[in-house]
Amino acid sequence: MTKSKPDGDNVVPAARQLASYIQRVENVEAEIKAHADDRKEIYSEAKGNGFDTRTIREIVKRRKLGREKTEERDALLAVYETNLDSILD
Amino acid sequence: MTKSKPDGDNVVPAARQLASYIQRVENVEAEIKAHADDRKEIYSEAKGNGFDTRTIREIVKRRKLGREKTEERDALLAVYETNLDSILD
Amino acid sequence: MTKSKPDGDNVVPAARQLASYIQRVENVEAEIKAHADDRKEIYSEAKGNGFDTRTIREIVKRRKLGREKTEERDALLAVYETNLDSILD
Amino acid sequence: MTKSKPDGDNVVPAARQLASYIQRVENVEAEIKAHADDRKEIYSEAKGNGFDTRTIREIVKRRKLGREKTEERDALLAVYETNLDSILD
DNA sequence: GGCTTGGAATAGCTTC
DNA sequence: GAAGCTATTCCAAGCC
Numbered sequence: 468m469t470k471s472k473p474d475g476d477n478v479v480p481a482a483r484q485l486a487s488y489i490q491r492v493e494n495v496e497a498e499i500k501a502h503a504d505d506r507k508e509i510y511s512e513a514k515g516n517g518f519d520t521r522t523i524r525e526i527v528k529r530r531k532l533g534r535e536k537t538e539e540r541d542a543l544l545a546v547y548e549t550n551l552d553s554i555l556d
Numbered sequence: 557m558t559k560s561k562p563d564g565d566n567v568v569p570a571a572r573q574l575a576s577y578i579q580r581v582e583n584v585e586a587e588i589k590a591h592a593d594d595r596k597e598i599y600s601e602a603k604g605n606g607f608d609t610r611t612i613r614e615i616v617k618r619r620k621l622g623r624e625k626t627e628e629r630d631a632l633l634a635v636y637e638t639n640l641d642s643i644l645d
Numbered sequence: 646m647t648k649s650k651p652d653g654d655n656v657v658p659a660a661r662q663l664a665s666y667i668q669r670v671e672n673v674e675a676e677i678k679a680h681a682d683d684r685k686e687i688y689s690e691a692k693g694n695g696f697d698t699r700t701i702r703e704i705v706k707r708r709k710l711g712r713e714k715t716e717e718r719d720a721l722l723a724v725y726e727t728n729l730d731s732i733l734d
Numbered sequence: 735m736t737k738s739k740p741d742g743d744n745v746v747p748a749a750r751q752l753a754s755y756i757q758r759v760e761n762v763e764a765e766i767k768a769h770a771d772d773r774k775e776i777y778s779e780a781k782g783n784g785f786d787t788r789t790i791r792e793i794v795k796r797r798k799l800g801r802e803k804t805e806e807r808d809a810l811l812a813v814y815e816t817n818l819d820s821i822l823d
Numbered sequence: 824g825g826c827t828t829g830g831a832a833t834a835g836c837t838t839c
Numbered sequence: 840g841a842a843g844c845t846a847t848t849c850c851a852a853g854c855c
Binding site for chain 5 (some may be wrong): 679685699702
């Protein structure tokens with residue numbers, strides 16, 4: 468036997484550490500949820516004022532991606548669609 | 557004509573309002589991302605200390621669901637699996 | 646007691662039915678997986694021939710949505726972005 | 735100029751190839767959708783006969799994972815939850 | 824081999 | 840309350 472100390476010295480600290488991780492995760496998830504609720508409210512308010520939330524979401528995405536990449540993707544899409552126009556549909 | 561005011565009095569305010577929504581969404585998304593990064597770090601730290609993050613995630617989920625519902629689901633799963641044991645595999 | 650028949654007359658048939666559902670689901674999921682693998686191969690081949698798979702995926706989505714709705718969405722996005730141009734960034 | 739041939743000799747074949755990929759993808763996606771609908775119907779039928787579809791889905795997942803891994807995960811979850819019992823809640 | 828993108832599934836919200 | 844849509848989460852695979 469390599470140790471004479473009771474399990475409590477190993478297991479319990481590990482359990483406490485595990486509990487700590489779980490509570491920390493639960494705390495940050497509570498924050499995330501609060502902000503997600505805020506966002507939902509913003510969209511709800513925008514919708515109430517006649518804006519299309521889908522389009523707003525898309526704009527937010529495009530801005531996050533960056534103007535340059537967004538334009539590249541738009542351009543490539545246009546090329547592909549132009550080429551297809553004479554063939555499909 | 558019901559209005560003599562130029563469009564600017566309508567369109568521009570709408571544009572400003574749209575811009576405001578977008579910025580508010582971007583602000584809360586920045587907060588969400590910060591907290592999500594925190595959570596990722598907690599899991600990373602837990603993993604570094606030998607914990608299984610998948611299991612921790614599952615526990616977090618089960619706690620969020622509540623003890624009662626969790627136990628109900630466990631019980632039902634056990635029933636179904638017991639019944640299947642004599643038939644499948 | 647409302648019934649003198651052994652449980653087997655109720656439980657076992659239910660268990661058999663449950664097993665049947667599970668196997669039917671597993672069968673269709675095998676089919677789905679096979680086709681999903683096919684799709685992956687097609688994209689892989691397209692990529693090997695120099696096509697951008699992200700753009701192809703987007704085109705597939707747009708075609709699924711339908712030309713009309715796609716154009717509506719594009720148009721609304723353009724309006725929103727034009728209005729924002731003078732305000733944000 | 736390295737080539738005297740008209741663009742058509744390059745662009746159009748590429749366009750045709752692109753169109754071919756798109757149609758092949760659309761074909762396999764139609765198959766996938768058909769099978770996904772089948773699966774939905776199976777679950778719907780199971781539900782109509784009193785089964786809990788969430789539990790059936792879980793069983794299908796567990797069987798896909800394999801008995802061994804499933805039992806390992808269950809065991810680890812039990813260990814973690816036992817250790818937490820004395821600390822959290 | 825890890826990390827980041829992409830796909831699938833689940834769950835929640837919205838709409839009818 | 841059912842059904843579609845959206846968003847998030849989870850998992851796998853491909854890239855670095």
